[in-house]
Amino acid sequence: MEQEDFVVQMKGISKVYPNGIAANRDVDFFLRRGEIHAIMGENGAGKSTLMKILFGLEEPTSGEILVNGEPVSITSPNKAIALGIGMVHQHFMLVPSLTVAENIVLGMAPTKSRLFVDYKKAVQIAEENADRYNLRIDPNAKVVDIPVGMKQKVEILKALVRGAKILILDEPTAVLTTQETSELFKELVSLKEQGFTIIFISHKLKEIKQITDRLTIMRGGKSVGVYETANISEEEISRLMVGRDVILEVVKEQSQPRETVLKVRDLEYTDRWNKKMLDKVSFSVRRGEILGVAGVEGNGQRELVDMLFNLNTPDAGSVEVSGKSIIRMPQNRIRDHGVSLVPEDRMTYGIADLATIEENVISDRFDEKRFNSGVLFNMREIHQESDTLIVDYRILSKSRRQQVKMLSGGNIQKVVVARELSSKPTLLIADQPTRGIDVGATEFIRAQIVDLSRNGAAVLLVSADLNEVIELSDSLIVMYGGKVVAYFEDTDKLDDITMGEYMLGLKHQTEEEIAKVCYE
Amino acid sequence: MSSDKRLFLFNFLRGAAAILLALLVATVFIFLSSKQPLTSLKYLLLGPVISFKSTGAVFNTTSFLTLLAAMIPTIFSGLAVCVMFSANQFNLAGEGVIMLGAFVGGLLGIYLKLNTGLHQVVCVLVAAIVGGLIMLIPALLKVKLGASEMVTSLMLNYVIMFVILHFLNFTFADRSKGATQSFPFQATAKIPEIVANGTKLTWGLVIALVFVVIIALFMYRTKWGYAIRMIGINQAFAQYSGIQVGAIIVLSQVVGGILAGMGGSIEMLGRYNTFIWRELPGYGWLGITIAILAKNNPIFVPVAALFIAYLDKGCQLMAINSDVPFEMIDIIQASIFLFFAAEQFLAKYRQRIVVRIAQRDLALQEAAAGQEGSKS
Numbered sequence: 001m002e003q004e005d006f007v008v009q010m011k012g013i014s015k016v017y018p019n020g021i022a023a024n025r026d027v028d029f030f031l032r033r034g035e036i037h038a039i040m041g042e043n044g045a046g047k048s049t050l051m052k053i054l055f056g057l058e059e060p061t062s063g064e065i066l067v068n069g070e071p072v073s074i075t076s077p078n079k080a081i082a083l084g085i086g087m088v089h090q091h092f093m094l095v096p097s098l099t100v101a102e103n104i105v106l107g108m109a110p111t112k113s114r115l116f117v118d119y120k121k122a123v124q125i126a127e128e129n130a131d132r133y134n135l136r137i138d139p140n141a142k143v144v145d146i147p148v149g150m151k152q153k154v155e156i157l158k159a160l161v162r163g164a165k166i167l168i169l170d171e172p173t174a175v176l177t178t179q180e181t182s183e184l185f186k187e188l189v190s191l192k193e194q195g196f197t198i199i200f201i202s203h204k205l206k207e208i209k210q211i212t213d214r215l216t217i218m219r220g221g222k223s224v225g226v227y228e229t230a231n232i233s234e235e236e237i238s239r240l241m242v243g244r245d246v247i248l249e250v251v252k253e254q255s256q257p258r259e260t261v262l263k264v265r266d267l268e269y270t271d272r273w274n275k276k277m278l279d280k281v282s283f284s285v286r287r288g289e290i291l292g293v294a295g296v297e298g299n300g301q302r303e304l305v306d307m308l309f310n311l312n313t314p315d316a317g318s319v320e321v322s323g324k325s326i327i328r329m330p331q332n333r334i335r336d337h338g339v340s341l342v343p344e345d346r347m348t349y350g351i352a353d354l355a356t357i358e359e360n361v362i363s364d365r366f367d368e369k370r371f372n373s374g375v376l377f378n379m380r381e382i383h384q385e386s387d388t389l390i391v392d393y394r395i396l397s398k399s400r401r402q403q404v405k406m407l408s409g410g411n412i413q414k415v416v417v418a419r420e421l422s423s424k425p426t427l428l429i430a431d432q433p434t435r436g437i438d439v440g441a442t443e444f445i446r447a448q449i450v451d452l453s454r455n456g457a458a459v460l461l462v463s464a465d466l467n468e469v470i471e472l473s474d475s476l477i478v479m480y481g482g483k484v485v486a487y488f489e490d491t492d493k494l495d496d497i498t499m500g501e502y503m504l505g506l507k508h509q510t511e512e513e514i515a516k517v518c519y520e
Numbered sequence: 521m522s523s524d525k526r527l528f529l530f531n532f533l534r535g536a537a538a539i540l541l542a543l544l545v546a547t548v549f550i551f552l553s554s555k556q557p558l559t560s561l562k563y564l565l566l567g568p569v570i571s572f573k574s575t576g577a578v579f580n581t582t583s584f585l586t587l588l589a590a591m592i593p594t595i596f597s598g599l600a601v602c603v604m605f606s607a608n609q610f611n612l613a614g615e616g617v618i619m620l621g622a623f624v625g626g627l628l629g630i631y632l633k634l635n636t637g638l639h640q641v642v643c644v645l646v647a648a649i650v651g652g653l654i655m656l657i658p659a660l661l662k663v664k665l666g667a668s669e670m671v672t673s674l675m676l677n678y679v680i681m682f683v684i685l686h687f688l689n690f691t692f693a694d695r696s697k698g699a700t701q702s703f704p705f706q707a708t709a710k711i712p713e714i715v716a717n718g719t720k721l722t723w724g725l726v727i728a729l730v731f732v733v734i735i736a737l738f739m740y741r742t743k744w745g746y747a748i749r750m751i752g753i754n755q756a757f758a759q760y761s762g763i764q765v766g767a768i769i770v771l772s773q774v775v776g777g778i779l780a781g782m783g784g785s786i787e788m789l790g791r792y793n794t795f796i797w798r799e800l801p802g803y804g805w806l807g808i809t810i811a812i813l814a815k816n817n818p819i820f821v822p823v824a825a826l827f828i829a830y831l832d833k834g835c836q837l838m839a840i841n842s843d844v845p846f847e848m849i850d851i852i853q854a855s856i857f858l859f860f861a862a863e864q865f866l867a868k869y870r871q872r873i874v875v876r877i878a879q880r881d882l883a884l885q886e887a888a889a890g891q892e893g894s895k896s
Contacts, residue, residue: 016875061875311760332762341760349760352753363750363761367743376741 007033013063023049025221036198041218042438055087056080086159087168101126101139149180178500205234255474257286261458267317277303279482283517290459292473300482338426350416358386358400393418410441431462478502487517538859546852560842567837585719590829595728596783597807598821600776607772608752610670615804616677618784621647625785626795629709636708651781652774659773663766702795711790722790736818
């Protein structure tokens with residue numbers, strides 16, 4: 001065996017979670033010093049678990065870890081940091097009300113006379129490091145005010161200031177625009193040149209090809225191989241990830257839009273921090289078409305969806321479904337009007353995690369006549385309904401009595417989709433329907449959404465995933481700063497560079513162009 | 521054995537282990553504080569069902585039946601708490617509502633003239649309705665104004681108690697008696713013992729067990745119980761699904777009030793001849809203990825109620841017959857809660873079971889996949 005300079009060696013790692021999911025099964029992972037190494041795999045493949053083990057957030061059930069050739073036991077993130085391992089989580093771990101500099105030195109703040117935080121020194125530390133690693137930040141800005149891209153840089157700096165030599169980035173591009181992504185990649189390459197080792201977790205094939213040296217592919221909790229990135233094609237990676245060939249492009253017929261179902265006019269909303277989240281938003285969605293809402297997260301999409309399902313009340317404007325205003329209408333009546341919602345935050349709204357699959361799929365229809373005989377539930381009908389949905393929507397589970405908490409992310413989302421699509425909605429609002437789930441489930445859910453629209457439903461698709469929103473939508477609008485800044489009638493000619501310019505507010509269309517989305 | 525069953529068994533055994541450990545802790549305290557620890561322990565652990573005579577130990581049927589009798593009000597209050605806690609409503613007014621139910625049932629038992637049979641039914645039903653109505657106070661304050669039901673219901677207990685004491689003192693007191701008490705209940709209103717032997721084991725126990733079944737069905741086989749449980753697990757999900765969260769939150773507390781009111785009146789008309797409670801009876805608090813032990817599952821309520829009754833009796837006997845103070849019961853109960861509530865208790869062992877199940881499942885899956893592969 002040739003002698004290689006491995007900075008991290010993980011041998012035979014297995015991990016079984018308390019809920020019985022075997023997330024890692026005898027995984028080997030070797031990291032060369034100074035490389036950018038991708039870990040790829042579907043959701044539930046065990047990538048995050050493996051990295052959590054390396055960062056001391058989870059303890060392996062069995063297996064061995066060597067850092068710089070020494071066997072170590074990483075029992076906490078503090079230990080990982082002491083070993084020079086830093087992690088940038090998918091969901092940022094920053095204090096929004098503190099400044100960038102304060103966040104960077106948090107927990108190790110320089111002090112004056114051991115009592116007061118030396119803020120000037122903190123800013124100085126932040127600036128020095130930002131310069132050294134070429135990560136541009138504003139140390140005095142409050143984290144709540146800075147864009148997502150900069151938050152990520154703050155996270156990276158936080159790790160570097162703490163002495164990390166190995167950086168774990170968990171799906172770092174999930175929340176970034178195309179421009180921000182390419183900026184991040186430049187910075188990562190520059191870090192690599194300075195001798196840092198980077199582990200890069202992602203689903204996105206193109207990015208992996210672009211930036212990494214080697215990649216480890218995981219499937220079903222196991223490692224299925226380590227490859228030099230240059231020697232493997234995107235198709236091959238995707239085949240190894242899912243164990244079969246995946247059609248990444250969505251096949252759909254031309255849309256034939258009919259009458260308007262959803263009519264949103266001049267919607268306005270100012271949040272409690274006095275930030276204008278919706279500014280005269282107007283658009284319509286017609287039967288038989290998918291209207292996409294593109295935009296960097298936090299530009300009013302969440303507020304918009306909340307208004308459409310009465311989870312919040314607008315300050316002004318109107319929302320009509322098939323001619324009826326649904327503002328302040330209780331959710332059961334909104335649903336009676338044929339509206340379904342696949343919520344963005346599936347763990348908060350989409351499911352009751354401790355309830356069974358069965359209890360989750362009937363939550364919008366449990367009081368229907370067919371499921372009740374007298375005062376009691378008609379259990380036979382309910383069992384039949386849930387069994388049918390489990391089969392139709394390919395929910396991988398032991399039985400309908402299994403707790404939803406025990407399922408993988410993709411299967412949890414299938415539970416939500418099964419409920420929301422099987423109610424035969426006239427309007428489906430799909431908010432980030434495939435975020436963070438595996439390729440197989442993504443493909444399945446996208447096909448279901450297209451199917452629904454071609455069978456005559458109006459679909460509003462909100463997605464921060466540019467590829468998804470372009471591929472899936474018939475036409476789309478772009479939101480920036482609470483406004484609709486662009487409308488594209490046809491998504492075929494769109495590319496991510498143009499889109500990125502609108503999404504970042506560099507460009508916007510004229511009011512006349514945008515107003516076309518009202519079809520009046 | 522299926523994996524579900526194994527984990528169920530584990531949870532059951534964990535509960536048993538928690539109780540055993542708690543008793544062990546109690547034993548340590550008894551050995552520390554008592555000059556006759558073995559005698560004390562004997563009364564604590566065996567006293568409730570066994571009497572010690574010079575001729576030897578014999579099973580004490582009468583004592584056992586009084587234990588069952590003691591379960592009557594606590595089954596009702598346990599069920600009430602189960603329903604309310606299942607909806608994540610930490611309503612603590614069960615205590616006051618039991619007293620109110622007892623008072624209302626008692627008054628009707630004194631002043632209403634009806635035939636026996638009908639009389640008891642009317643007393644208990646009216647008490648139940650009043651109990652349900654009074655729970656509207658914390659429930660509506662929560663839903664309409666966002667006031668914490670925990671705070672309002674806790675205060676409600678004392679409001680109820682003092683209002684009852686006011687009316688007992690100034691309106692309904694039997695002045696011919698030395699102590700403050702009402703006039704006696706009519707014989708037509710009394711809930712009779714199953715066997716007339718002075719154990720106070722009335723038909724109330726049968727009614728209580730019937731309600732265990734009714735509430736279990738209500739929680740797991742009706743749309744209202746389903747809605748209550750979904751709200752308890754994830755209220756945001758329930759709202760988004762179209763469940764009428766406000767209405768169901770009110771419903772859960774009204775059902776709790778109905779059960780508590782019913783329990784109070786049945787206890788009063790079964791055990792006593794006049795209304796003599798001058799403070800909160802404590803059954804409501806025990807109901808919380810019982811609901812926690814039963815993990816909010818109505819079916820386990822009688823078991824938990826029996827256990828609490830046993831422990832209570834054991835401590836009483838120990839206090840009477842040895843030098844250990846009655847307060848020991850608080851230590852034992854507290855340690856049981858500690859072990860019960862501690863999720864991590866025996867977590868390592870649970871993890872080992874989970875790992876074993878997962879590995880076996882994987883092996884089965886792989887075997888199945890292999891078979892499929894060889895077929896194709």
